[in-house]
Amino acid sequence: MRMLRPVAVALLLSSPAAFAADPAAALRAEADKRTAGLDGKLVEWRRDLHQNPELGNREVRTSAKVAAHLKALGIEVTALAKTGIKGVLKGGKPGPVVALRADMDALPVTEELDLPFKSTARADWGGREVGVMHACGHDAHVSMLMGAAEVLAGMRASLPGTVVFLFQPAEEGLPAGEEGGAELMVREGVLDNPKVDVVFGLHVFPMPTGTLGWRAGGIMASSDMLEIRVRGRQTHGAMPWAGADPIVAGAEIVLSLQSIVSREIDPTKSPAIVTIGSFQGGNRGNIVPDEVVMAGTVRTFDQDMREQIQKAIERRVQSVAAATGTTATVSWYGANPVTFNDPALTARMSPTLQRVAGALAVPDVRQTTTAEDFSYYQAKVPGLFAFLGVNPPGRTPEPNHSPRFYVDEAALPIGVRALTHLALDSLLPAK
Ligand SMILES: [Zn+2]
Ligand SMILES: [Zn+2]
Known part of the structure; x- marks a missing residue:
């Protein structure tokens, strides 16, 4: 029932006199009335999506459902970026262009919840059969953006500007060799024609239901994956001097990389993480192998720091390789920039989020070291990404x-x- 209270309060506070003084208040009140009028549709859409989850770049059914809904609302629809959908709603009055984004993909996870609309879907993922579940809540994101489209389309004549709806595939990453997600949406021009001025996105998290959390600057980390190959020269484990040992060199590299954050980064500026999560090499205790392959990830909240750490890794890998008579290469993949909330836009929109969340607003929410490809939109236009709590009272998050x-x-x-x-x-216009 907590869900109804903010709507009721907004309606009570909105008198006709207040509307005349503040046209924005009139529009918001109308939006709230229309949101209340969505009735069970949000739940119905969300449950249907939850029961029919699709993996990244394979959101065919989801995408068709979204496109049909937008078309029925009279919204101009374009398909792009594999299974992506862009909807353009031109308001009756001139004004800026604002984009709202939802991601549509599910994860290779087998659902363990016993819900009446539990997912039993299975699919192929990189050559393996996996269970599929909306374990990141993107079903809720799609349902909420379909709802927002219905609300705003109903108010088209009074909208002073254009709203662009971005239904994006493949936020969660892809099997090797595929491209997709926000990066591809941006590359295919989703922020052009009409040129988007600002972009907003929400992500559900297990905070108390109705919480809205946001912060200016880096809210989610940049994420870069790296692979380090150290080439030595194979020899007998009893005669290491006859070769060059990539295992010893690799071990030195792992330790050296761990002191980048502690010795080269200003910890008062922003946190950072360097992790090597995989170390592969050799197959017998008495053979020095030819090669070691390591894989890891770097997380930061600051673009300069991100570049600084990447350079430090390259430098340290090369210097350890030179010192140990091995050769090494570093390759980078799976990059997501920092999910960086434009400070001016965040300051401007904070009262809006405060008003919607009321006592459950968290305007300086903690950063999270997970990443989001929403950052690709924010790299092009000012954007604001916020967290929505979806964990009900009494439930362990x-x-x-x-x-x-x-x-x-x-x-x-x-x-x-x-x-x-x-x-x-x-x-x-800002007052
Ligand atoms: Zn996720
Ligand atoms: Zn997600």
Whole structure:
């Protein structure tokens, strides 16, 4: 029932006199009325999506459902970036262009929740058969953005500007050799024509239902994956001097990389992480192998720091290789920039999120070291990404990607209010 309270409060506070003084308040009140009128649709859409999850770049059914919904609302629809959908809603009055984004893909996770609409889907993922589940809550994201589209399309004549709906595939990454996600959406011009001025996104997290959390600057980490190959020269384990040992060199590299954060980074500026999670080489105790291959990841919240750490890794890998008579290469892949909330936009929109969340607003939410490809939109235009709590009272929170990840559907209309209010308040000139 918590879900109904903010709507009721907004309606009570909105008198006709207040509307005349503040046209934005009139638009917001109308949006709230329309959101309340969505009735069970948000839940119905979300459950249908939850029961029919699709992996990245394979969101065929989801994408068709979204496209049909937008078309029925009279929104101009374009397909792009594999299974992506862009909807353009031109308001009746001139004004800026605001984009709202939802990601559509599910994860290779087998659902363990016992829900009436539990997913039993299975699919091929990189040559393996896997269970498929909306374990990151993207089903809620799609449902909320479909709801926001319905609300805003109903108010088209009074909208001072254009709203672009971005339904994006493959946020969670892809099997080797495929491209997709926000990076491909941007490359295919999703932010052009009409040229998007600002972009907003929400992500569900297991915070108390109805919480909205955001912060200026880096909110989610950049994520870069790296592979380090150290080439030595194979020899007998009893005669190491006759070769060059990539295992000893690799071990030195791992330790050296661990002192980048502690010795080269200013910890008062922003946190950073360097992890080597895989170390492969050799197959017998008495053979020095030819090669060691390591894989790892770097996380930062600051673009300069990200570049600084990448350079430090290259430098340290090369200097250890030179010192040990081996050769080494570093290759980078799977990059996501910092999910960086534009400070001016965040300051401007904070009152909006405060108003929607009320007592559950967390304007300086903690950073998370996970990453989001929403950052690709933010690298092009000012953007704001916020977290929506979906963990109901009395339930032990389960992290995103858990086979028991749970979405409290009472949060759905709150998410719609956040999206529609962000759009409306950013279309109207700042006071
Ligand atoms: Zn995820
Ligand atoms: Zn996600």
